[in-house]
Amino acid sequence: MAIIVNLDVMMAKRKISSGDLAEKVGITPANLSILKNQKAKAVRFSTLNDICKALDCQPGDILEYQED
Amino acid sequence: MESKYNNKIIKWSKVATIFFILLVVFADAVGWTSARYICNVWARRDDQLAYTIFTIVYYAVTVLAYVVLISVYKLLANMSKDVVFDTKNTKLMSYIVFSLIGAGVAFAVLGLVWGESAFLALVAWFMALIVLSVKVVFDKAIVMKNDLDLTI
Numbered sequence: 001m002a003i004i005v006n007l008d009v010m011m012a013k014r015k016i017s018s019g020d021l022a023e024k025v026g027i028t029p030a031n032l033s034i035l036k037n038q039k040a041k042a043v044r045f046s047t048l049n050d051i052c053k054a055l056d057c058q059p060g061d062i063l064e065y066q067e068d
Numbered sequence: 069m070e071s072k073y074n075n076k077i078i079k080w081s082k083v084a085t086i087f088f089i090l091l092v093v094f095a096d097a098v099g100w101t102s103a104r105y106i107c108n109v110w111a112r113r114d115d116q117l118a119y120t121i122f123t124i125v126y127y128a129v130t131v132l133a134y135v136v137l138i139s140v141y142k143l144l145a146n147m148s149k150d151v152v153f154d155t156k157n158t159k160l161m162s163y164i165v166f167s168l169i170g171a172g173v174a175f176a177v178l179g180l181v182w183g184e185s186a187f188l189a190l191v192a193w194f195m196a197l198i199v200l201s202v203k204v205v206f207d208k209a210i211v212m213k214n215d216l217d218l219t220i
Contacts, residue, residue, distance in 0.1 A: 031220045041218040 004064045007036050010055050024054040078148045085141045092133045099126055111182035118181040125178045125185075132167040132174070139163045153209045161203040168196035 011021060022032040027047060034040050048059055055062070095102065100123070107113050107122040139160040146157055172192035178185040 027220060034218060035220045039218060040220050041215050043220050047220050 002066055002068055004066050005035055005038055005040070005062060006064055007032075007051070007062055010057055010061055014055050014057075016055070021051070021054055025050040075148065078144050082141060082144050082148075085137055085144065089134070089137045089141070092130050092137065096127070096130050099123070099130065102126070107182075111184075113181060121178060121181050125174045128174045129171050132171045135167040136164050139167075153206060153213045155210060158203055158206050158210065161199055161206065165196050165200050165203065168192050168199065172196065 011018070016024075018029055018032055018036070022029045025032070025047065035043065043063075048062070051062060052059060103123040103126040104119060106126070107119050111118065111122070113119070113122075143157055143160045146152070146154065146160075151157070169192070172189040175185045175189035175192060179189065
């Protein structure tokens, strides 16, 4: 996958745990783990919106395109 | 309400499957006599070659019938456990398809001594085609379900 999810970097910057972020965003810790471990096949705009709101960042801070 | 209705259908389908399994067991038990009866009365053949082919095809088809019926029973059991779009089910459907194709081949061989059995071969292959179509739909649904499960 050429899209990299840098969620753990942003979480470290904001000093927020997975459990807290999952609770703030309203997703299960298991789903957050899927997202962090690059296993997700798609992200809903609503989820991205909630993550950006919780981490006070832009989508580009979480998602990055890398050539294969 | 809908779930209750579906459970009832699954329950009765399982009962019907067990009934058919028992019928095949009975068919196996009287196989020797019924193969000869079909050979003599239906096919109007009285020679040893026809009788041998009838007996071999008869028992081969009952073995394939066991595979089909047990696969159907397992499929229904999975459905009742809410395991629907799963590779386990498509594997069972593959067994059913291969068994039906095998039964069709057996009936086609029987066509050498009893022409009418070609119709049975066509029915078996047509059923295999239907199950294969359902299997393809299930395969697509499994891919879609996996994508949906990994959409956050």
